[in-house]
Amino acid sequence: MEVCGDLKSDNLKNRPLTPLRILRGLMILLVFLSTAFMFLLYFAPVAALGLRLLSVHQSRRVISLIFGLWLALWPYLFETVNGTTVLFSGDIIPVEKRVLLIANHRTEVDWMYLWNIALRKGCLGYIKYVLKSSLMKLPIFGWGFHVLEFIPVERKREVDEPVLLQMLSSFKDPQEPLWLALFPEGTDFTQEKCKSSQKFAAEVGLPALSNVLLPKTRGFGVCLEVLHNSLDAGMVHEILIKMFPGIYIVVPQATCYANTYCMWDLMTTIN
Secondary structure, three states: OOOOOOOOOOOOOOOOOOHHHHHHHHHHHHHHHHHHHHHHHHHHHHHHHHHHHHOHHHHHHHHHHHHHHHHOHHHHHHHHHOOOEEEEEEOOOOOOOEEEEEEOOOOOOHHHHHHHHHHHOOOHHHEEEEEEHHHHHOOOHHHHHHHOOOEEEOOOHHHHHHHHHHHHHOOOOOOOOEEEEEOOOOOOOOHHHHHHHHHHHHHHOOOOOOOOOOOOOHHHHHHHHHHOOOOHHHEEEEEEEEEOOOOHHHOOEEEEEEEEEEHHHHHHHHO
């Protein structure tokens, strides 16, 4: 992955949060949400319902194309219009069509930063998420998550494992592009959650973590078990996201640091 800019630079992260920047951020959000409604209400039903009756593979191709075109708005609005600098460093993520991504979960919106990476790899339309099942019930957007075949979880092993196995088995074709992203922490990071996580870690004899929550590994393990024969290069990519002070989409700077791991080493560790 290319490294953009100086990771130690303080020029951008200290920009004041002015009313103009807040207004610009709200306008960006309005454009993004309004185009999302158009995509979900007018284009998605044709691809999700009409084409799917004929071919699941072709339906997914069309949805990925439409989804990718719409999602490309985010990096443009975020980086060009809003002026946010996104820095990339760490291991190089090659251009691969089948990838398993894991990331830390600093805020409620940091899953969007993975779009900036996928765009640069030409795989924006292929990205799918493992997410809380409650989000699938949101008005309009819940329908969109179903169309895009995001995988819902309750964060209960006995409930989630059958769902993961069923949905992941439909993505085992190595010829079908897939960027599957999940957040092993299971929820966004807060100091209160961190204290609870550290308390639990102490009770079970695990290390106390300060910057992330104790991960839930079973869902990640199921993803590896089902997809390990079809992932490109047998690698899993970890993305560490750091955002400098700001409010969601008006943060002045974000850093994405990539670590690449051998899938077989991870499977051995988990097992």
